[in-house]
Amino acid sequence: MQPNMPSESHASKLHAAHYADRMKQIHTTVEQNELVGENTFRLRIAAKPIAAMVVPGQFVMIRLAGTNAPLIGRALAVYDVVRDANGEPTWIDLVYLRKGVMTRALSASALGTAITVWGPLGNGFNNESCDRLIMAVGGIGQTPMLTLGREAVGTETYGDPARANRWSENVELIYGARRKSLLAGVDDFRSAGFDVTLCTDDGSEGVKELVPNVLAARLAELPAGERVRVATCGPEIMMEKVAEVCKAADQSESEPSVTCDVSMETPMACGIGICFSCVAKIRQDGPEQWDYKRTCVEGPIFNAKDICW
Amino acid sequence: MPNTTSLSTTLGRLTLKNPIMVASGTFGYAREMQEVVDVPRLGAVLPKTITAEPRVGNAPWRTVETSAGLLNAIGLDNDGVDAFLENHLPYLRSLGTSIVVSVAGRTTDEFVSLAERVGNEEGVSAIELNLSCPNVSGGIDFGTNANSCREVVQSTRDRCKVPVLAKLTPNVTRIAEIAQGAADGGADAVCLINTVLGMAIDWRRKKTMLGNGMGGLSGPAIKPIALRCVHQVASAVDIAIIGIGGIATIDDVMEFFVAGASAVQIGTANYYDPTVSTRLIDELPAALQEIEATSVAEVVRSLG
Numbered sequence: 001m002q003p004n005m006p007s008e009s010h011a012s013k014l015h016a017a018h019y020a021d022r023m024k025q026i027h028t029t030v031e032q033n034e035l036v037g038e039n040t041f042r043l044r045i046a047a048k049p050i051a052a053m054v055v056p057g058q059f060v061m062i063r064l065a066g067t068n069a070p071l072i073g074r075a076l077a078v079y080d081v082v083r084d085a086n087g088e089p090t091w092i093d094l095v096y097l098r099k100g101v102m103t104r105a106l107s108a109s110a111l112g113t114a115i116t117v118w119g120p121l122g123n124g125f126n127n128e129s130c131d132r133l134i135m136a137v138g139g140i141g142q143t144p145m146l147t148l149g150r151e152a153v154g155t156e157t158y159g160d161p162a163r164a165n166r167w168s169e170n171v172e173l174i175y176g177a178r179r180k181s182l183l184a185g186v187d188d189f190r191s192a193g194f195d196v197t198l199c200t201d202d203g204s205e206g207v208k209e210l211v212p213n214v215l216a217a218r219l220a221e222l223p224a225g226e227r228v229r230v231a232t233c234g235p236e237i238m239m240e241k242v243a244e245v246c247k248a249a250d251q252s253e254s255e256p257s258v259t260c261d262v263s264m265e266t267p268m269a270c271g272i273g274i275c276f277s278c279v280a281k282i283r284q285d286g287p288e289q290w291d292y293k294r295t296c297v298e299g300p301i302f303n304a305k306d307i308c309w
Numbered sequence: 310m311p312n313t314t315s316l317s318t319t320l321g322r323l324t325l326k327n328p329i330m331v332a333s334g335t336f337g338y339a340r341e342m343q344e345v346v347d348v349p350r351l352g353a354v355l356p357k358t359i360t361a362e363p364r365v366g367n368a369p370w371r372t373v374e375t376s377a378g379l380l381n382a383i384g385l386d387n388d389g390v391d392a393f394l395e396n397h398l399p400y401l402r403s404l405g406t407s408i409v410v411s412v413a414g415r416t417t418d419e420f421v422s423l424a425e426r427v428g429n430e431e432g433v434s435a436i437e438l439n440l441s442c443p444n445v446s447g448g449i450d451f452g453t454n455a456n457s458c459r460e461v462v463q464s465t466r467d468r469c470k471v472p473v474l475a476k477l478t479p480n481v482t483r484i485a486e487i488a489q490g491a492a493d494g495g496a497d498a499v500c501l502i503n504t505v506l507g508m509a510i511d512w513r514r515k516k517t518m519l520g521n522g523m524g525g526l527s528g529p530a531i532k533p534i535a536l537r538c539v540h541q542v543a544s545a546v547d548i549a550i551i552g553i554g555g556i557a558t559i560d561d562v563m564e565f566f567v568a569g570a571s572a573v574q575i576g577t578a579n580y581y582d583p584t585v586s587t588r589l590i591d592e593l594p595a596a597l598q599e600i601e602a603t604s605v606a607e608v609v610r611s612l613g
Contacts, residue, residue, distance in 0.1 A: 019340060019341045019343070019344070020341060020344070020345070021343070021344045022344065023344065023345060023583075025345070025582075025583055025584050063581055068377040068528075068529050069376065069377060070374060071374055071377055071378065071379065071528055071529065071577075071581055072372075072374045072379055072580060072581050073580075073581050101374075116582070118583055266369060267369070267370050267371075267372060267373070269372045269374075269379060269381075269580045269581075270579070270580035270581075270583070272341060272342075272345065272583060273337055273341040274335060274336055274337035274341050274342065274579060274580070275334075275335065275372065275381070275383070275580050276334075276357070276366065276371065276383045276386045277369075277370075277371040277372035277381065277383065278369075278371075279366070279369055279371065279386070280369075291365065292365055292366055292369075292386065297341070
């Protein structure tokens, strides 16, 4: 059998520098598991150490305890951190789309079902200050954005020690789905104080338009010189288009300066950097050079200009 | 309960403080796991297989879950021996437990020079010859032919000062013959088994799920195959055996001992239960005591 070897190849010493060095494995139970949209569920589990440490854009691996069906954990972004009566981060909420074997099993899990979860994992979004954060998401890609937006506007802090918050003057969400029923948690984003623009493929809610096109129109309205950060999560083809839109706007003299952070989703087996499954092609050392990087520990957030789509 | 149970185990010239090892390729380079498990407690650590040159590995997807198993075609993605010695070995040797370095070559010479070079490094307890990775061309040939197996093991043993373990593939007709080849070559132990060659198909797209087409199946799905291989080799060949294949619970560990293994490697379970390895060390004394054994050796090859 001849492996499908890419032609470029070179040594990378960077693999040595990334670890899931703060993750905790926790045995817990389902405390809430409710339908929040078509085939979309919000799961709540007690996971104090994870709730205390997680920063926006990080994720956890989750699996049903005591079964080999399914066997492997699944990576889910942390949607919300819920505090107890004393204000201590105590629960994490995960929003997932019922799609495959694991999410079908999870959606059928009664309260009290034993769950194993490990995290927080991944690098998370950066929190450098900007004038405007635009979260451009599609499908189930809204899930890492509630915490990110809250941190940006300054209504929440995340991490231990807490990261700086209130790092963006303005926070907007552009959220697209195939149809209205698949939009989940819109009220959460609205009540968090973000400007929300909805779009659907069939026009059943918001504008009948694709997320990258809505983003392009929005960027064209913004003044030159404004520092905009776009954070995107969703189907890979959508993220690629979003990255193109950001690049074009950034190169235009009449539009704002735009950076784009992409939350990559690749199939993972461990989430902690030991299996080398979840690789994405990432540029390094000039435009022709790339390496497979593990999205679990070297991502999942990558600068769009580093991704070889 | 008095703690009179001995967990140490002997594999040819290699003695481990306990029989719970982690399988190569399922534990990174150990540093990834330092905040997850108490790594120095492990009987031995096997870092991800290294090759002479860096390998970028296979195109995604690299893993696909199947029923009670995981199909993988990572393709020995690694930074090569130079980067290993510079970046990983200093940390590994600081752990204070046995370090068994897995190497893979395309030729006997490549195996020998890798094993010689790595085996001469301070802090390396043994070399595991990956004679069986299904995801790269070349390596598997050594594991499917008894003469080739004997030759590569013997050549390595002649030039490598530390114990030599041979990790074999189950994808053969008579695994005991291959194991006999390894024994004749002077291997200190055989590691049984590497992954079982398999594939997964997306029928709608009419494509294989793995970027590489075929891959190696691991996890609980292959445990019966691994137990059978261990039993067959234990029955026919005078060599120490390290059992690998779907081990996730203390029952699994004990079954492998009874079948003939003197130690085990935890593989895929590290992915879906990251703290499993040291938990099994915790659970081992009680399991031995349950059958009134005071050492691992008493249980090895005890199938009635």
